[in-house]
Amino acid sequence: MNKFLLPLIFLILFIFESLFIQFLPSYLFDSQKILIPHFLIVSIFFLTIFGNEKRGIVYGLIFGLLFDIVYTEIIGIYLFIFPLVTYVVSKIMKVLQTNIFIGSFVSLIGVALLETGVFEMDKLIHITNMNFMNFLEMRLLPTLFLNTIFIILAAYPLKRQFEKFAESLRAD
Amino acid sequence: MPQFFLNKRLIVLLVSIIILVALIGFSLRERNQLSWPEQFIKDTTGWVESLVSKPTQYVVGFFENLQDLQNTYQENKQLKTRVDKLVSLEAEVQRLKKENKELNDVLDEKKTLSDFKPFPATVIGRNPDRWHEIIMIDKGKKDGIKQNMAVMTAKGLIGKVKNVNQFSSTVQLLSAMDPKNRISAFIQGDANAYGLVEGYDKEKKLLLVKRIPYDAKMKKGQTVITSGLGGVFPQGLLIGKIVDVKPDQYGLNQTAYVKPGTNFYDIQNVIVIKRAMTQPDLSQLGNEKEGDL
Numbered sequence: 001m002n003k004f005l006l007p008l009i010f011l012i013l014f015i016f017e018s019l020f021i022q023f024l025p026s027y028l029f030d031s032q033k034i035l036i037p038h039f040l041i042v043s044i045f046f047l048t049i050f051g052n053e054k055r056g057i058v059y060g061l062i063f064g065l066l067f068d069i070v071y072t073e074i075i076g077i078y079l080f081i082f083p084l085v086t087y088v089v090s091k092i093m094k095v096l097q098t099n100i101f102i103g104s105f106v107s108l109i110g111v112a113l114l115e116t117g118v119f120e121m122d123k124l125i126h127i128t129n130m131n132f133m134n135f136l137e138m139r140l141l142p143t144l145f146l147n148t149i150f151i152i153l154a155a156y157p158l159k160r161q162f163e164k165f166a167e168s169l170r171a172d
Numbered sequence: 173m174p175q176f177f178l179n180k181r182l183i184v185l186l187v188s189i190i191i192l193v194a195l196i197g198f199s200l201r202e203r204n205q206l207s208w209p210e211q212f213i214k215d216t217t218g219w220v221e222s223l224v225s226k227p228t229q230y231v232v233g234f235f236e237n238l239q240d241l242q243n244t245y246q247e248n249k250q251l252k253t254r255v256d257k258l259v260s261l262e263a264e265v266q267r268l269k270k271e272n273k274e275l276n277d278v279l280d281e282k283k284t285l286s287d288f289k290p291f292p293a294t295v296i297g298r299n300p301d302r303w304h305e306i307i308m309i310d311k312g313k314k315d316g317i318k319q320n321m322a323v324m325t326a327k328g329l330i331g332k333v334k335n336v337n338q339f340s341s342t343v344q345l346l347s348a349m350d351p352k353n354r355i356s357a358f359i360q361g362d363a364n365a366y367g368l369v370e371g372y373d374k375e376k377k378l379l380l381v382k383r384i385p386y387d388a389k390m391k392k393g394q395t396v397i398t399s400g401l402g403g404v405f406p407q408g409l410l411i412g413k414i415v416d417v418k419p420d421q422y423g424l425n426q427t428a429y430v431k432p433g434t435n436f437y438d439i440q441n442v443i444v445i446k447r448a449m450t451q452p453d454l455s456q457l458g459n460e461k462e463g464d465l
Binding site: 011015017018019020021022023032034036037066068069070071072073074075076077079080118119122125126127128129130 | 188189191192193194195196198199200206210213214217220221224225228229232295297298299300301302303304306307308334335342349351374375
């Protein structure tokens with residue numbers, strides 16, 4: 001399999017997140033709900049679950065650092081939380097059966113963990129002053145909804161791609 | 173017990189928490205400039221993003237144009253009535269401008285607070301996690317952009333330049349929660365009133381202009397502009413219109429809720445503004461002893 005396909009997929013998703021938030025019709029923002037795309041981390045979860053665990057964490061680390069430098073300008077938060085959540089997801093999957101439904105569900109839990117973790121850290125360094133109930137209602141639930149749609153659309157192709165990738169790793 | 177401390181994963185976790193705290197501390201301190209690896213990565217991704225973002229903008233713009241066509245007839249009617257008024261207004265503005273220039277010449281004032289030089293730029297990206305309200309634009313140090321310059325759209329002020337790279341820069345929007353994000357504002361009315369733009373109400377989508385004297389009389393619909401007294405922004409950039417006025421917690425000041433002229437979630441093209449009048453260095457303001465303190 002082509003060596004560069006995997007980084008390319010992640011890179012495209014990385015840029016797509018920013019474009020998605022920029023070009024989403026503005027009336028969706030005017031309402032009280034805040035939708036955050038977490039497409040990149042969802043596909044990293046899928047790589048961990050269906051492909052290779054170690055690769056998943058390494059990609060989490062690399063793209064966490066990229067995310068921090070390019071988008072937030074505060075290095076550390078995503079760099080720390082991307083690999084951590086990926087690790088937690090891989091530990092959960094050790095106990096559970098690996099199939100597409102459970103994988104998708106665990107990825108959603110991972111997204112929720114990520115959002116909450118980032119929220120708590122940002123609150124700690126005074127980036128936000130939102131309270132937890134508002135966060136739950138305005139941000140977490142709409143975000144989970146958006147990412148569920150993404151998972152439904154992308155779960156099967158991602159799974160197939162990463163399984164192929166895992167096979168090619170084993171063959172080496 | 174010894175087994176617990178020898179646990180490799182625990183040590184990795186602890187070390188990474190220490191690194192995390194150190195890195196956050198490093199990036200939260202006041203920085204005049206990003207380090208060169210950061211600048212390099214930002215410029216590279218900025219270039220890739222502008223490759224994708226600019227064609228997308230054309231496509232989105234096309235569909236927006238189609239939507240606009242639907243109510244052209246109505247708008248045309250309304251606009252025609254306003255054009256008539258505009259002609260007389262324009263004549264008056266011309267006259268006032270000329271008069272102003274002559275008076276300034278008499279006073280021998282070459283630069284005023286309201287003079288500025290605009291740099292147009294295109295938005296190429298936005299921070300996807302919406303905690304930090306940051307957008308990326310496609311002009312950087314090479315184009316003459318500097319830190320802390322004002323950024324606006326045709327409809328009003330949106331923020332300031334946060335960091336500059338060689339070919340791109342990041343803009344922090346007014347809606348970001350940052351104690352350093354304060355802008356001296358001026359409320360246009362019969363009597364002059366000054367305040368500070370401090371913070372943003374996320375639920376109501378309104379800017380808060382605080383520290384207005386308690387006796388200042390303000391009405392709904394009054395215009396708020398930058399005062400140019402902060403030292404960085406020029407005078408007279410539109411911030412928004414007053415929606416509501418409330419006394420603050422102790423009744424010593426008033427807080428005005430201001431509806432920003434621009435929708436912060438629909439920004440495509442921006443203008444970066446360089447003030448013509450330079451500000452004196454801090455070192456020149458005080459004597460050297462104060463500088464040491």
